[in-house]
Amino acid sequence: MAAPSGAPRAIMFQGTGSDVGKSLLVAGFCRALVRRGLTVRPFKPQNMSNNAAVTADGGEIGRAQALQARACGVRPSVHMNPVLLKPQSDIGSQIVVRGQVVGTARAADYQSLKRGLLGTVLESFGRLKDEADIVVVEGAGSPAEVNLRAGDIANMGFATAAGVPVVLVGDIDRGGVIASVVGTHALIPDEERRLVKGFLINKFRGDVRLFDEGLRIMERHTGWASYGVVPWLAEASLLPAEDAVALDRLRGRAGGTLRIAVPMLSRIANFDDFDPLAQEPAVSLTMVRPGQPLPADADLVILPGTKATIADLAFLRAQGWDIDLLAHWRRGGRILGICGGYQMLGRIVADPEGIEGPPGEAPGLGLLAVETVLKGPKVLEEATATETSTGETVAGYEMHMGRTEGEDRIRPVLRLAAGGTDGARSADGRVAGCYLHGLFAADGFRSAFLAGLGAAGGGASYEATVESALDRIAERLEQHADIDAMLAAAR
Template identity: 80%
Template structure:
């Protein structure tokens, strides 16, 4: 068994995508591969086959490996609920919440769990491709580290350091990392990769020489800008900072960017439809008055994000949209917001309390456990179109509009609610737009025609093309030789 770890000079340098592409490239070589990320921080999560949840990026990497996601691929997941605190998920199970300072003193105790999960993956793979988090140069956070060099040192895994040339300063970031980490950690670095290069890579030959001279680390290659990354689910909300609305679509869809937005990859299949213009509306901007559909997304802190929605005036915009005859869809936390009331008596998502909802659906929600984490299939009740996705919530929602459920699930349950006029609906099922039949029927009901493309095939083809590009621009043989 071999393992190699990709660490970055900072967050959002493209580690997750490179791990996914490398996993697919190694699988195409006939190897059995598993992804692993000791610790992730993201509100974009996925349900696993073993009944837990992990970061969305690790689920995509598992897909690149051709296997079902497992809680062992991401044993520690932090889901931010506020600017200073996160929900702590260990091996797919919520273990409570922790403020940032408290977690720093606690994380070292999670190392045995992390190592055990790593050993389990090693036992079933030829190669494990490990992804770091943040940067190993964050020396102020080094004590008790389980995400970068703290893990690599104990597990004995060689490291490839990834720098992002698109954001600038890549030479300084790599050389600076070398200067900041101690000699024993420098020795773990087998080499470096330059990511997100635009143009002729030969123009950076001098830069490669400078980095190699200053660090003693060899280059494994320069990865060009991978346009296919836009076809894959994003790891976390950092991607929303560069969201570009697809222009030219006749159907205008608006999604408010809530402060704790969760699982916004729900909208990727819609955004890839040529007849859809999907806007992620940032705070400080009104919901567009010409929107045909407003979708309220999932949230990791529903009551807090409902307050954000009102503070932005989006509740007023939504009421005006509704009076104009516009349609509204809520998913998970967004579905809860559409009701009359949300109560959190046990303080699951924040301080105990309750809040008035938007009253666009005649339902009420109580946030309580146990948390529902399961994959689900079924049909949409209006069109009969097949749906598939996953539930990930702690809310229980009831009310008169539940007599008109949005979905009928295969296990006999119903999910969601529809208003009397059929223009407002909501449900708990994430990922439903990934079902091609439902997406087509939904768009037909809104007056536009779906492209007929298979979203699953789009993702698979993008992974294959990214793997091929990595084989072209990265010395994969040298990476495998460095792995041990």
């Protein structure tokens, strides 16, 4: 399909609720349009996630937008997700604007602060429109949350300000999809109803003909067009996930001989670090839920990244995981910490400036002879390095507050291509930690790392797997969704 003439177009995917599959559909839709020959950019005005990616322009955005940028064949930019909220507690979040931390706010306070961010959001959207044939926008939550409509920049507040037509996505797998679509129509005002051009039903299992009458009912009650019924996309399990609700899918293959356990911290971040391990035939990966012990037969325990190191140290101890981890270490087990998990493995984590909460410090787990001081500026860097125990090249990104120093730094985990080192390793080599996210995506390192633990690597190339999954999802959308009609609705 030739690139469109005239003004750049845009279309927005909003959902009847959270986790209806908007992020995946946007990624698939972007890839489908790229395959048709269009220049495409993804955009999400406001996101809330602790799974973030470092951008080429030196900031951070939600990982879903990084995946969507990949689907478009471009590097991620801070303009693709100009407002990112990173929860630090049950009631408050760190606020990231165009990739940089600008402060923290309680949820109630943010409702008033966000009114002033619409101009920034629209400017970023305008920049993307200037470089693309079409911008594919993802909403957040649901436009039916009318109690939060005042000052909204994530759904209809943005759509009305930017004049962007909307596709409403409903999740049939959770049930009640007819009521959720019709209920959304009933709750939003006429101006917003007119922006919705149609609906798309997602995650269908079974014979789609059985839902024909359901589609007619929704069309009759709303006046909106049906853009199709998308089946359950098994390929989603091969793509990086952004939301913690997807953590249950991280399971190693049945019969995997190498047991790897990852405790699910309360503020777990960047957990897609473990996707490549979950796809290895030799690995059985267990995401350990709160209240459950770390498995006694684990060969390796990985402490993941976290948005709040000191708070999650307390959370880890409250679960008894510190006791389990020390028992695992005394049995000869191996331990790896990534980012916040690396900080936890040291002797002390200090927060003198109150970056994560009230100023103070907490004793670490004492398994590495290092100490961490949480202080700015925040490190946001892409990096390439050589892993010291295998000699293999790895690539990823650093995203953290704080500096870590101590005796075990003389045995670094990584030698950075740009100069310097990252991480620390215990004298016996069984405990290690580093700041680099994404190192397991390197096929050569992953294979050598698993071989060092007594297991054969050799799963498919991770990067090739992600690319293939995006292509297959695009093909499924071409088969089951009316992409031509959605393109016609875009303007």
